[in-house]
Amino acid sequence: MSSYSIILYGFILIALISAIGILAVNNVFKAALFLLTCLLSLAAIYVLCLAEFVAVTQILVYAGGVVVVIIFGIMLTTKLTGKPLEVKNGNLFPGLLAALAFASMLVKYQSMMATSTAELSTMSENLVSKTGVELMTNYVLPFELAGLLLLMALIGAAVTTRSTPE
Amino acid sequence: MNLQEALHIIEKSLSYLYPELILTGGILVLITISLFKRISSIVFSVVSISICLATISLLVEEGLLRASLFSGIIVKESFSTYLKILANIGSLVTCVMTLSSNNQRMKSAEFYALLLTIVLGGHFLVMSNNLLMVFISMEIISISSYVLAGHANTKEASEGSLKYFLFGSVASAIMLYGFSLLYGVTGTLDFATEGFVKGITEYNSPILLIAGFMALAGFLFKVGAAPMHPWAPDVYQGASVPVVAFLSVVPKLAGIGILIKFILVISAYGQSKYDWQAIISVVAILTLTVGNFSALAQRNLKRMMAYSSIAQTGFLLVGIAAYLPEGIQFMLFYATVYVAMNFIVFISLQFFEQRNIWNTEHFAGTGRLLLWPSISMLIGLIALTGLPPTAGFTGKLFIFSSLWEAYHLSEKNILLWLFVFGLLNTVVSLFYYLKIPYYAFLKEGQSVEKGNFNLWENLLSLILVLVVLGLFFAPGLLMCWINSVNFVL
Amino acid sequence: MQQYLLSLLIFIPLIAAIVVLFVPSVFQRSFRMITLSASILQAIIFTIILSSSSADASFIIKEQTTWFSIDIGSWGILKAEYFVLLDGLNVSLVALSIGVMLIATIASWKETKNQKGYYALLLILNTAIVGSFTALDFLLFYLFFEFMLLPMFFLIGIWGGPRREYASIKFFLYTLLGSIFILIALIALYISVHDPSAVPGKLVHSFNLLTMADPKNYISNSILDPNNLWMVGPLSARTWIFLLIFFGFAIKLPMVPVHTWLPDAHVEASTPISVILAALLLKIGGYGILRIAYPILPDAAVELSWIVATFGVISIIYGALNALASKDLKRLIAYSSVSHMGFVILGISSVTSEGVTGAIYQMFSHGIISAMLFLIAGVLYDRTHDRIINNYSGLASRMPAYFVMVLVAFFASLGLPGFSGFIAEIMVFLGAFRSASANGLIHESFAIIATSGLVLGAAYYLWTIQRMFFGPFDLKGIASKSELYDLTPREYILLLPLAFSALAFGIFPQLILNWINPFAQQFIEAVLSKGASLTSNL
Amino acid sequence: MIEALPLHILSAFLFATGLAIVIIKRNAIVVLMGIELMLNASNVNLIVFNRMHPSTFDGQMFALFVIIVAVCETAVGLAIILRVYRFYKTSVPDHIQELKG
Structure with a gap:
């Protein structure tokens, strides 16, 4: 190893x-x-x-x-x-049961994906700069939307916590 | 791809996004206004003008067949355009409704900014052809909805919004996990591409079923379908009426729009070995049952309308289960009618709530003293039940017709069950829909002051009632428009 | 003008209803005048229509235009028509409904509670009833059929007796369940047929009942294609659809075991509403079976006729037994309606010309007689607010004219020769007897068992007369003797025409039979030939 | 050279633990932490799968956006939780039951 x-x-x-x-x-x-x-x-x-x-x-x-x-x-x-x-804590038993069920199901089928595909390859490019370019070209729309989302989350949080005049 | 090309694509794509740009502009203006003191007349005109402009620009480019924007992550076609117009109309009606609200918080600039954000998110959601876009636009809708649900800032509203938030975040986390699995299986996020469908058809493992179910959880949460519905009653009961009306229409329609695409893709256009049509049918049956039977026990009207909107989602899901292009067109017809009849009920509901009438018993005797609001409510409820002479009947007739045709083509027994079961559910729904007119007109009740709609409420409910009645007698008016809508991914 | 007469007949009450809604409530008295004049106008138009009947023997007058036609791509065109028609089957029923609505209007002369709403609803109900009797397009029929529900719901629920709310909800739910059955059938049927008269190359899904009745018009290999039966579980899809339509209408009829809404609705409804309910709304059930279930699905109808007959006989006997046990006069009359409508089912199931003619005639005659019976019950209730039979005795001496009217109504209802009920019932029996030899659909024993319904009918009516009218005059319970006065002129106006028609149509059945007979002949030929040819395809 | 299998197991377990926290814990803030775990499980998946399909950057990009969304969710969520605290003086969802059918 x-x-x-x-x-x-x-x-x-x-x-x-x-x-x-x-x-x-x-x-x-x-x-x-x-x-x-x-x-x-x-x-x-x-x-x-x-x-x-x-x-x-x-x-x-x-x-x-x-x-x-x-x-x-x-x-x-x-x-x-x-x-x-x-x-x-509450619902201890159903919670653990659901989690176990999910875990065993996911592990079982997801590990099949790991073995069925080739091993991870390595890349040697400059990833950070490529990420930047991608963000401003192919992903520019989600990027801008994410900006809007942050703005609205900010306003939302402010509106939510602001105490009412009454 | 070099940078030059990429910038060219962005520039070209932006020219297709005028409605969305207008909405974004509206949001920014509103946020700027909110920095200053309240100037509610300006606020309202900014909102209504931006929605109207967005709708007009949608209508102008309606002839557009299909445009793939931003290297295919969103696609403009007539199907999404139709839903967007519907969402815009819904939000416009909501804005007019807030004029009659007595809660000042409903008239603040931030409120309208959040409203417009949800509409914008809805626009991008129905256009999405990419899992990342689906996730982002859905979160835009969700996060703004959490805030809106608690916007009334009462004890009940904040409780509703907390439950909405917790439930919604879990649902979207589950959906996200499903997306990540789908990405693992297919290696791409663009779900309308051949590669994605090829991945789904070739990859033969139950992981597809798991991933599909997990992703479905998020969509079903958004449309308020069983088993992801438990948030709806609390949120509806807590939030103020315009918000409830808005939440029961715009996010729901956007969710339905993306759900259709997703179901089509996850079943690999019917080639998948898993029968997603049957799964959606089961979900529809479950949703109808849960919605209708839970509504029976409700006494609070807003809570009842929550279950009613769950049941109505069931009917929209029937249109998806029918799966034919016609089924989808008929579903659009029903969705249009749903918007109208739902708002009729909620406009009256707001009127009644301002007079402290929100339990079914409170309605006793209102039929004579508050005549027009009661009659408008009656028409809305009859339409929701699906009785003639309202377009609610026509919509149900169309939807179930396409389901019958689907049964004929596929010979799946589950569709026949859905057909019979869905129609019999109408009888169940009558029990609770009729409860209000029953109290309003048949019972003698406490004294309420005589009253009537104000000008705006009158105008809105008159228009909507005319739409609901008119589309029954001449469904062709709408259908010839919907016929020009074609559904391509 | 001539071709719009039928539409005018249907929509005059609706126009009057709109007028009523816009007249200010201060003019309380004008509402009943408007309602009355609408009914009279209807009667005049109806006479004009009858006097100028068309050359074509199969119908008297018809109107047909496209309502909407929606193109849905690959799926074809969805076409609904505005198609109304008057023929041998519905002419008598339309006449009946005009007459009964007229009488109901006069009977509600003293109604004081919220008159505007009352008369508007009455007028809307009138349009819906005449409309559903005349519509020949399934969607149009369904529209009118559903349109009857809400006015009736409010008429029972607002202007009814003490338990009116329960009764109105029960009425509404039962009938809505029935109409959902019919809606399922409607969707299944119109998708399976295409309109042959359409442009070639275009598939037109039509709601036209005549199109649906022709087996050639079914799209081959569709679910309801009669030449290629599609099985759903143990039965064919066509049989299922027949059962749905049959039970949908049977709820309205009402047939045992889905009759339980009827006694409650009748007991709680006010007199004029009971009259409309018994005389007209029940007939729509029988009419629907004759107009829709049998002609469109003759193969299933022929196959299942013995089941239909069984239900008919059960209704006759069960209704009569319940009537015998009833303590409330209105409940007794309600159960007698169940019993009498059983004859309609039995007559239809025989598919002989006598049986079908008898069934239609029974609907007509029961319309007259039940209207009279409920008016009579109303007369007593007006005076004493008590309908319990045992609380009365010796009324004959106090109210002689009333007693005469009761005698006429009861004897007409139990089928005494000379009254219209006799003609109808005897024809149904003849048909049921002859069916075994003529077409072998139902066994003679059905007719024999059904005759006991007649005996029971005589028993409960005669026993009631004996209890209420003979013996020493006495009143028990809440009623006070001073209020018992004999018939007023208004009540004479209501009862005499009905008594006279019950007699007239008993003595001169030809008045109606001339219209019914050709239709019945055509009906049984169509059903039997199509039914036989379709079942032989199996 | 990395092996995918342990990472898959990691993401599955993270997701399951997050779900268990969401179901079991009676405190809105801890439930929020559970949700963060679930989101991170998906992120692990996205990054591992990106290594299997190295032709594009989709997975990593998605993971980035998930982080942004998580921030927004937390901000709004905490604001909502704080307001509920103010009204109810408790953060136990079971105690918050003004709304009932």
Whole structure:
């Protein structure tokens, strides 16, 4: 087993464990930290899969943005309610059953896809610059729409949290 | 492809997107206005002018057969244009409805900006020929809808919007996973291409079924079909009436538009070994049953209308299950009528809600004191039931005719079940649709002040009632237009 | 003008309804005058039509234009027509409906509650009834057929008795279920036929009932193609469709076991509405079976005639037994209607000229007699607000004129010779007996069992007379004796014409039979020949 | 040279865990985290599949857009959750039951 594989397996393991950690812990704050670990290890996996640009975005936007926003939300809500960060579980059995069913089904059929196609090839181009060009040519419409989406999400969030005059 | 060519394509594609550019312009103007203090007359005129201009530019280029834009990720053809016009009309009616609302938040610039964003998302959704475009435009609709659902800023509205958000995000995450699997199978995101269909027909594994189901989850959420419907009642009950009316029409029609394309592709134009026609038939049966039978128990009118709109989705799905080009044309007819009759009911509903009438019992005795709103409501409900002399009947007749023809061609028994079952559901739907006129006209009730529609409500409901009645006596007027709509991917 | 007379006949009440809606409510009294004049105008037009009948013997007057015609690409053209026609089958029923609507208008003279709505609905109902009797395009028929539902729903539900809401909802749901059955059949039928008169090369799906009745017009290998039967489960698709149409109309008829809406609706409806319900709406069921189910699906009809006959006989006996057990006068009359409409089914199922003529004649005569019976029940209810039979005795001495009218109505209804009911029932029996030898469709035993319905009919009517009118005068229950006065002039105006017609059509059946006979002849020839040729194809 | 199989298993498990969190956890913010996990599972898939079909950039592009959408969703979602907190003083969806049939 090459060192490359060892690193990959390592990150996969970290991602899985921290994902399960979110499920296992009953503290919202700890769950958010687990999410952060998971997202960061996924970014590492993306680098190993030669998707550097996505990996960077993952770190900057997801880990740096989403998780921070979530932690911020947690703090605000605890301040609003004045209650501890504990989370209760419900529907434990059906939830786990559904998850297991999904996992086994996906693993079974998706792994068939992995074996039926050739092994991953490697590319040696300058991926980041190519991504940039693609974004401004073939993907310019979704790109612009994504901009609109961000704008509306911002306005939506502002409208939602703004307190009413009444 | 070099950069020069790419820029040329973008330039050329943009010239086809005037309606969407107008809407975007409208959104930006509205956002700018919202920075200043409320100037509601200007706000309203900006919205209505941009929608009208967009509709006009859609009508102008209606002769267009098919144009593939932005290297094929969206496609303009008459089918999507028709749905877009319908969505525009729906949003225009909603805007006029907000004029009569007594909630000031319904008249803010942000509200209209969100409304226009949903319409814009709907435009791109029905044009999409690419999974990424589908995802992005669907999220534009969804995220704006979450905000709109809670826009009234009451306790109920925020609860509805939270449930909508949680349910919708899960649905779109599931759909996204389905998309990623489909991408893995076919190696392309452009689902109308030969490569995609070839991938689907050649790849012989249940993963296709799983991916299809997962993707379907997102679409069914958007159109409000069973089993992805549970958000609808809470959202409808919580949100203000114009928003509910809007959500029950525009996102639904856009979702139906993309669902047709998706079903056609996932079944590889009928060559797939999985019978997607039967699956959609089962979904339609389920949706009709859930919608109609749950509506029976409702006393809150908005909640009842939520289940009613679920059931109406079932009827639209029957048109998809029929699967013929004619089935799709008849479905467009029904969709048009649905827009009209749904708005008739909601306009009256807003009127009644302003007088604190929202439970069926509250309607007792309103028939005589609030005569015209009650009669307009009666006509809307009769049309939704599908009784003559309303176009609701004609629409059902057409849709079920195409289903019968589909049964004849394919000899699948599930279609016959759907046929009989769907029509018998009409009887069930009568129980709850009739409950309102029953209370309004047959029961003696508490005292409500005598009242009538204001000018705008009168005008709107009169036009819509005329449409619903007129299309019964002369369905040819609309059908000859729909006939020019052809469905090509 | 001549060619639009029939349309005028149908739509005059609708125009009058619109007039009523626009007249301000202060002119309360004008509404009933408008309604009355609409009915009288209808009667005049009808006489003009009859006096100038067309040269073609198969119909009296007809009107036919395209309603809409939609081109749907590869699928062909969808064509609906505005096609109304008056022939031997419906001429008597149209006459009946004009007369009964006139009487119902006079009977509602004293209605005070929300007159505007009442008369507008009555007028709309009038248009719907005449329209469905005359429409020969299936879609047009269905439109009128459904159009009857809502006015009736409100007429029972707003102006009815204490349990009116329950009764109106029940009425609505039963009939809507029936019309959904018919809608299924309608869709299946029109997709399977094409109009031969259309431009060659174009497939025209027509709603025309005459087109549907011709087996040649079915698209080959379509689901309902009579030459190539398509099986759905154990039965052929054509048989299923026949059953759907038959049960759809049987609910309206009403036939046991789908009759349960009728007693409730009758008991709760006000007198004029009961009259319209019994005299006209029930007839649409029988009319629909004769006009649509049998001619269009003769093979299935011939095959299933014994089932139809069984239901007819069950209706006769069950209705009569229930009438015997009824304590409420209106409920008794309602069940007697079920029993009498059973004769219509039996007559149709025999497919003999006597049977079919008898069935049509029974519909006509029952229309007159049931109208009279409900008016009589209404007279008593007006005075005492009590309809329980056992609460009355010895009424004959107090209300002699009323007693005479009751005698006429009851004897006409139980089929005493000299009244129209007798002619109708005897013809149905003859037809049912002869069927075994003439076409072998139904066994003689059906006729024999059905005669017991006559005996039971005599029993419940005579027993009622004995309980209510003979013996010492006494009133139990809530009624007070002082309110019992004899017939008023307005009631004479209502009852005398009906009593007179029941007698007249009993003594001179030719008045109507001249119209019915040729039609019945044509009908049975068409059904039997087509039915036989289609079943032999199997 | 990387093997696809473990990555497929990773994405399947991430998705299943996310689903389990959504169903089990009684806190809107944690449910939001579950949704993020599900989205990330799809992203892993998209990137791995992009390696199998290297002729275009579709998969990676899709993954980028998914991240953008996730940001928007989180922003709006948290705003909605915060408002519900204000009204109900709780974040347990089961306690929020003003709306009933």
